[in-house]
Amino acid sequence: MTGLLETPYGTRDFLPAEAAAKRIIEQKIFELFASYGYAEVVTPAMEFLDTLTTSGGRALEPHLFKMFDGKNRTLALRHEMTTPIARLAVSRLKDSPLPLKLSYNTNVFRFRTNQPGRQCEFYQAGVELLGVSNAFADAEIVALAAQALSVAGLHDFKICLGQVEFAGGLMAHLPTDVQAQIKSAIERHDIVALNNLDVDDALKKIPTLQGGREVLDTAQSLADNDRSRKALDNLAEIYRLLEIYGAADKITFDLGLIRDFEYYTGMVFEAYAHGVGYSLAGGGRYDNMLQDFGTACPATGFALGIERILDARKFQGVDEPARAKDFYVSFAAGHEDAAIRKAAELRAAGKIVEMSLTPQTKPDAERSCAEKCCMELVYAV
Numbered sequence: 001m002t003g004l005l006e007t008p009y010g011t012r013d014f015l016p017a018e019a020a021a022k023r024i025i026e027q028k029i030f031e032l033f034a035s036y037g038y039a040e041v042v043t044p045a046m047e048f049l050d051t052l053t054t055s056g057g058r059a060l061e062p063h064l065f066k067m068f069d070g071k072n073r074t075l076a077l078r079h080e081m082t083t084p085i086a087r088l089a090v091s092r093l094k095d096s097p098l099p100l101k102l103s104y105n106t107n108v109f110r111f112r113t114n115q116p117g118r119q120c121e122f123y124q125a126g127v128e129l130l131g132v133s134n135a136f137a138d139a140e141i142v143a144l145a146a147q148a149l150s151v152a153g154l155h156d157f158k159i160c161l162g163q164v165e166f167a168g169g170l171m172a173h174l175p176t177d178v179q180a181q182i183k184s185a186i187e188r189h190d191i192v193a194l195n196n197l198d199v200d201d202a203l204k205k206i207p208t209l210q211g212g213r214e215v216l217d218t219a220q221s222l223a224d225n226d227r228s229r230k231a232l233d234n235l236a237e238i239y240r241l242l243e244i245y246g247a248a249d250k251i252t253f254d255l256g257l258i259r260d261f262e263y264y265t266g267m268v269f270e271a272y273a274h275g276v277g278y279s280l281a282g283g284g285r286y287d288n289m290l291q292d293f294g295t296a297c298p299a300t301g302f303a304l305g306i307e308r309i310l311d312a313r314k315f316q317g318v319d320e321p322a323r324a325k326d327f328y329v330s331f332a333a334g335h336e337d338a339a340i341r342k343a344a345e346l347r348a349a350g351k352i353v354e355m356s357l358t359p360q361t362k363p364d365a366e367r368s369c370a371e372k373c374c375m376e377l378v379y380a381v
Contacts, residue, residue: 010120098131169227
């Protein structure tokens with residue numbers, strides 16, 4: 001019977017103070033997204049399995065929560081929001097003028113090992129920018145991610161910026177199986193495995209290409225093909241624009257950052273905060289996904305992990321208590337009318353008011369006011 005009081009594996013409860021802090025952060029982030037012109041969309045928690053397993057989603061199928069509908073069709077809980085938004089854009093929003101700027105704030109589900117920063121149900125806020133393929137769009141996405149972390153109260157963070165086409169160009173001449181080994185080693189940050197491969201030294205140096213603007217100059221000396229050189233030019237232009245945005249001080253380059261090589265097609269990034277061993281945000285350019293739904297369209301975007309941001313705030317000492325209730329309104333027997341009118345008056349003025357639901361003596365009302373964390377007592381007699 002103990003299971004009646006437990007939450008399923010990989011899920012959690014948010015207690016009142018935690019839920020209030022979560023809502024405050026989400027509201028700040030969402031107001032920022034709106035200020036950039038991103039309009040909110042809401043999609044179903046479940047989609048047809050075929051929808052979620054297009055393109056790079058196939059590898060994640062074992063991690064999806066699946067079920068059947070009344071017609072015995074296979075459904076799954078969404079594991080991220082980019083795929084549902086791509087489906088929405090190609091179907092319901094296909095006649096909308098481009099660029100299409102959409103935002104979301106919701107829970108997603110993915111079966112995985114339950115460890116710090118990794119749960120089976122977790123919350124994400126993010127944006128997708130569809131219809132533009134240039135560096136200007138990518139720079140807006142990175143700058144918006146940086147500003148979102150700032151408005152969430154974080155200041156000690158870095159955004160690692162990479163470009164999958166740099167490595168793609170260096171390995172394009174190699175057999176497919178060797179490319180797969182290189183990609184796997186880079187994704188796992190397995191330098192030993194990479195060094196053991198019989199490949200050019202330039203490829204083996206990819207994981208070491210980390211740091212400031214000078215990294216791009218070093219990488220240029222290794223780029224022996226147009227594809228890799230164009231990737232570096234793309235990063236240089238994004239960085240130039242981020243300087244104008246005032247976000248360049250948060251950027252560090254990491255050409256070994258490729259995330260999902262089969263999914264991303266250009267710029268990629270991840271955000272990290274001091275003391276937190278997992279990324280707070282991630283995203284990049286994914287120009288091929290919408291083709292899977294029948295419409296070719298360039299796209300870029302990112303997602304923020306809400307719980308991860310809350311964890312980082314606590315570690316950095318920037319967590320703030322939820323707003324206290326302004327008033328506790330109580331009343332003596334027979335004075336319910338006066339209490340209701342006073343509570344309504346205070347709420348109309350924007351105050352947070354909790355009202356007693358039974359008559360109280362004034363000493364009892366004072367104790368309740370303190371227990372309920374209300375700042376001031378109003379007692380109707």
